[in-house]
Amino acid sequence: MPKAKKSFLAPITESQIYRSIMRVGIPSTRRERMMIVLSNVFIHLHPARIPKHAVKVKYTWCMGGLTFFIFLVLTVTGILLMFYYRPVTEYAYGDIIDLKEQVPLGIMREIHRWGAHLMVITVWLHMFRVFMTGSYKPPREFNWGVGVVLLLLTMFLSFTGYLLPWDQLAIWAITVGSRMAGATPFIGTSGPGSALLALGDVNFVHEASDARFAMLGGRFVGEATLLRFYVLHCIGLPFIIMIFMIVHFWRVRKDGGISGPT
Amino acid sequence: MEELSWPKHLINVLSNPKYLFPLLLGLFVFIFPPTDRLHRIHLRLRLDRLWTNAGGVFLLVLFLSFFLFGLTDPNFRLIVTKADNVPIVGLIFLVTFFLWFSMKQALENDRRMADGKKPIEADDKDPVLVWPDLVYGEFIAMIVCTILLIVWSIVLTAPLEQPANPAVSPNPSKAPWYFLGLQEMLVYFDPWIAGVVFPTVIIIGIMAIPYLDNNKKGCGYYSFADRKMAVSVFMFFWLVLWIFLIVVGTFLRGPNWNFFGPFEVWKISKLEALTNVNLSELIYMKLLNRRLPDNILVREMGGFLVILGYFGVLPLILMKTLFRKLHQDLGNVRFSFFTIMLLMSFSLPIKMMLRWFFNIKYIVAIPEYFFNI
Ligand code: HEM
Numbered sequence: 210m211p212k213a214k215k216s217f218l219a220p221i222t223e224s225q226i227y228r229s230i231m232r233v234g235i236p237s238t239r240r241e242r243m244m245i246v247l248s249n250v251f252i253h254l255h256p257a258r259i260p261k262h263a264v265k266v267k268y269t270w271c272m273g274g275l276t277f278f279i280f281l282v283l284t285v286t287g288i289l290l291m292f293y294y295r296p297v298t299e300y301a302y303g304d305i306i307d308l309k310e311q312v313p314l315g316i317m318r319e320i321h322r323w324g325a326h327l328m329v330i331t332v333w334l335h336m337f338r339v340f341m342t343g344s345y346k347p348p349r350e351f352n353w354g355v356g357v358v359l360l361l362l363t364m365f366l367s368f369t370g371y372l373l374p375w376d377q378l379a380i381w382a383i384t385v386g387s388r389m390a391g392a393t394p395f396i397g398t399s400g401p402g403s404a405l406l407a408l409g410d411v412n413f414v415h416e417a418s419d420a421r422f423a424m425l426g427g428r429f430v431g432e433a434t435l436l437r438f439y440v441l442h443c444i445g446l447p448f449i450i451m452i453f454m455i456v457h458f459w460r461v462r463k464d465g466g467i468s469g470p471t
Numbered sequence: 472m473e474e475l476s477w478p479k480h481l482i483n484v485l486s487n488p489k490y491l492f493p494l495l496l497g498l499f500v501f502i503f504p505p506t507d508r509l510h511r512i513h514l515r516l517r518l519d520r521l522w523t524n525a526g527g528v529f530l531l532v533l534f535l536s537f538f539l540f541g542l543t544d545p546n547f548r549l550i551v552t553k554a555d556n557v558p559i560v561g562l563i564f565l566v567t568f569f570l571w572f573s574m575k576q577a578l579e580n581d582r583r584m585a586d587g588k589k590p591i592e593a594d595d596k597d598p599v600l601v602w603p604d605l606v607y608g609e610f611i612a613m614i615v616c617t618i619l620l621i622v623w624s625i626v627l628t629a630p631l632e633q634p635a636n637p638a639v640s641p642n643p644s645k646a647p648w649y650f651l652g653l654q655e656m657l658v659y660f661d662p663w664i665a666g667v668v669f670p671t672v673i674i675i676g677i678m679a680i681p682y683l684d685n686n687k688k689g690c691g692y693y694s695f696a697d698r699k700m701a702v703s704v705f706m707f708f709w710l711v712l713w714i715f716l717i718v719v720g721t722f723l724r725g726p727n728w729n730f731f732g733p734f735e736v737w738k739i740s741k742l743e744a745l746t747n748v749n750l751s752e753l754i755y756m757k758l759l760n761r762r763l764p765d766n767i768l769v770r771e772m773g774g775f776l777v778i779l780g781y782f783g784v785l786p787l788i789l790m791k792t793l794f795r796k797l798h799q800d801l802g803n804v805r806f807s808f809f810t811i812m813l814l815m816s817f818s819l820p821i822k823m824m825l826r827w828f829f830n831i832k833y834i835v836a837i838p839e840y841f842f843n844i
Contacts, residue, residue, distance in 0.1 A: 242602045255601045262595035264605045267576065270569065271612045278613050282620065302634045309628075319624030326558035327620070329649050334569055340680075340705055341573040343698065346690040350681035357678045364649055371647050376632040378555075381644040385654065389666025392841070400663045401842040429637060468691035470593040 254458055256466060263467035268342070272335035276363075277454065279328040286321040287443065294373065296439035298432050301375035325367050332363050344468040352460040355453055362450040369442035372435060380430045383438075387430070391421035475734060479544065483732025488719055489827045495711060496820060505703035522574035530567060544734050550722055554630040559648055559721050566714055576693035577702075590692035642726045642739060651720030652713055658728065659822040661843045669815075676812050680705075683809050685801065700797070704813070712816065747832035750774045767837055774835035778844065781818075786810040 221227055222234040231249075236242040246257040262268050293312060294304045309315050336356065339345060345353035372383045395402040396419055403414040416428050426433030461467070475483070485491060502518055504510040513519065520526050538560070541547040551560055580590040599605075646654045656665035689698035723730055725737035748757075754773045755763050764770045789810060790798045798806045825831040835844040 236602060239600065242600050246601050252602065252606060255605060257601055258598040259601055259605060260596050261599045261604075262592040264599060264601075264608060265595070266608065266612075267572070268592065270572075271609065274609055275612055275616055278616060279620075282617070298635070302631075305631055309631075316621070316624040319627070319629045320620055322629040323558070323623050323627070324620055330558065330562050330565060334565060337566075337569060337709065338573065341577065341693055341702070342691060343689040343694070343701075344691065345681040346684070346687075347681070353681050354678045357674060360677075361674065367649065368647055374631055375635045377635060377639070377641055378630070378632045380635040380637065381641055382647050384640075385644045386646045386650055389653070389657075389662045392662035393667045394663055397663070397667075399841055400667070401840055404840065431637075469596065470590050470692045471690070 254462075256462065259466060260469055262469055269467065270334065270338050272331055272338055276328060276331045276335055279324050279331060280450075280454075283321060283324050283328065284447065286317050286324065289317050290321055291443060296373070296435050298375060298435055301373065301435065305374045305376075325370060329363060329367055332360050336360060342468060346468075349460075349464045349468065352457060352464055355457045355460065359450065359453050359457060362446055362453065366442065366446045366450065369438040369446065372430070372438045373442065375435065383434070384430050387421055387424050390424050391419060393420045396420045478540075479734040483734050486723060486732050487730055488723070488823070489730075492715075492820065492823060495715065499707065499711060500703075503699075503703040503706045505700045507699075510699060519578060522571060522578050524575075527571050527575070530571060534564065534567060541733060546736055547733050550733070554627050555648070556721055557627060559718065562714070563718065566710075570710070573693055574695065577695040580692055580694050581696040584694070584696070590694065592692040643724060643728055645720070645724070648717060648721055651724075652716035655716045655720045655724070656819060659819065659826055661841070663841065664844065669819075672812065672815055676708075676816075679808065679812070683801070683805050685805065708816065712819065747826065747830045749833045749836040750777070750831060751836060753831065767839065771835050771837060774833070774844070777834055782811060782814060785814065 216222065216235060218235065222231075228234070231245075233241050233245045233248060236245045243257040246252050246255060290308070293308055295301065305318070308318050339353065339356065368383075368386065372379045391397045392400045394400045395406060396414060397403060398414060398416050398419045398421070400420075403419070404412070406413045416422065422428065424437075425431070426437045485494075500509055501513050501516060502521070504513040521530065538551070541551065550556060576591075580592075583590060645651065653665055653670060656669060659665070660669070684698075684701050686698055686701065688694075689701070695702055722733060725731040726739040726741070729741050731737055731741070750773055751763060751770050755761055755770070768775075786807065790806065794806070794810065797809075801809060833843045835842070837843065
């Protein structure tokens with residue numbers, strides 16, 4: 210093999226500092242290309258080698274990867290939004306207006322909102338692709354289940370975020386959505402069987418103790434709901450979804466990598 | 472008010488779920504035939520041509536021309552370009568594209584396998600290096616996605632309505648769009664079923680797919696012929712009960728959750744005749760011509776029998792007739808679980824039709840205990 214021409218980046222990639230960080234320079238040989246996957250913690254999510262059909266866009270549509278990427282975008286923009294937003298009913302709405310009018314380059318809210326819509330769509334499409342390739346079949350049954358939990362969590366993340374702008378759209382969408390919780394059998398006031406949970410005249414399940422109350426932190430969508438949804442949206446659910454993602458990615462590898470014909 | 476041109480009028484009428492839904496259901500079994508016999512009809516009708524390049528162009532032109540034609544209408548424009556509805560327009564195009572894309576690959580593989588060859592994925596088994604083959608692809612996908620998001624965010628401002636006011640409820644009040652399928656079910660079922668039981672069943676149902684589908688073939692490659700039943704059932708849930716209901720809920724439901732055609736003005740005053748009756752009323756008052764019995768159990772006996780027959784007897788009949796082969800393949804446990812799930816989900820279209828064509832409200836109605844089915 211003729212000796213490759215030195216890259217113009219060589220002074221950087223061969224410096225001691227760069228080498229200490231990356232270990233491998235810009236990889237050019239087969240060995241180096243395998244090494245970079247093994248030595249970089251992020252790229253190491255992948256195996257070093259992978260069957261050819263599995264890297265083709267027409268097989269995976271890259272949908273799982275894009276979902277994860279959009280999740281990261283949402284995390285970054287979400288953190289930026291948290292600098293300005295206060296989850297208190299007096300301030301929340303005004304803070305959202307300020308985001309547009311006072312904050313330079315104020316499209317963070319847009320990216321966050323449209324990104325959230327997009328993530329819901331890409332999760333669905335990812336599920337659709339996994340179904341169409343029959344990738345849920347053994348040995349990947351369990352990971353499909355983990356995926357369903359991820360799907361749910363994605364929708365809950367979006368749902369809790371919906372309330373935060375504290376405008377008419379927000380509180381009424383959540384009001385409509387949470388009304389159903391009040392109809393849960395046995396533990397919702399207007400659900401079947403709730404009257405059965407009583408001791409003599411004392412009803413255990415009433416407006417201030419049922420499933421809806423637990424969700425909203427009150428009888429209606431108010432101050433407590435805003436705080437509750439904010440905490441879930443910014444800390445609780447992202448934390449849980451991260452754990453499930455770790456399991457999901459780990460299992461993709463452990464179940465034998467991207468599926469393929471036998 | 473100006474007269475509507477006849478195509479718009481026709482679309483308004485046709486898009487009423489009352490007609491559109493049965494139409495879709497009827498077409499469905501021919502487009503995604505679950506059995507061999509239906510598959511032969513599917514082939515004879517040349518419906519498989521939908522999933523070729525020509526079919527793709529056809530679908531694209533069809534959808535595009537519908538939207539372009541629609542955009543000339545102020546009402547259509549109003550609802551489709553509403554900022555929060557734009558993603559759902561995108562969803563319609565994306566779902567259709569990926570449906571076509573996956574079915575096209577599936578049919579190509581089916582053709583290869585019919586010739587005794589292996590699916591196309593099997594030709595590409597040689598390993599390649601993740602750096603650069605995969606990493607670069609992912610990198611490009613991320614950049615495209617980022618550009619899309621940034622352009623989208625610059626062009627379209629995120630909506631913000633009036634400050635929250637618990638005293639003034641907007642009409643219609645809609646749940647977030649991905650829950651609109653559930654809200655649509657609320658028209659036909661009480662909240663405890665539409666909002667609690669069905670979502671739970673849906674989640675359990677999706678999770679159960681890998682354990683119910685014990686067909687060894689069709690893993691790791693696109694295919695339709697190897698798993699007709701599975702694909703057909705999934706498509707029914709995904710396209711008809713999921714995407715379609717969301718589209719209806721987003722674009723075609725206006726004030727008071729009334730139905731409005733895509734070219735119709737959203738008038739608050741639109742009235743729909745509400746003369747719905749319960750099954751018990753139908754039996755005792757219309758058929759037997761007397762008043763409802765006082766005893767709840769006697770009153771609702773008919774309804775209970777219907778439910779019992781539907782979930783208790785119908786599976787047994789299906790097992791001996793239509794689903795005989797399926798029962799052999801799945802065995803007792805899987806078969807019972809699958810049929811109950813399927814019947815539960817079919818209860819939605821059934822309830823819809825009962826409402827539309829017979830004005831039936833509840834099969835079992837015990838409002839005393841919030842127990843209405
Ligand atoms: C937050 C949501 C999710 C993320 C970030 C995610 C991410 C990923 C990624 C990166 C892969 C690798 C292959 C690919 O890109 O297609 C993958 C594979 C897989 N995912 Fe997901 N996923 C999510 C949700 C889901 C859902 C909702 C399901 C199914 C219900 C699912 C089931 C699977 C299965 C079975 C595989 C293995 C596919 C194969 O081997 O071909 N995932 N996921």
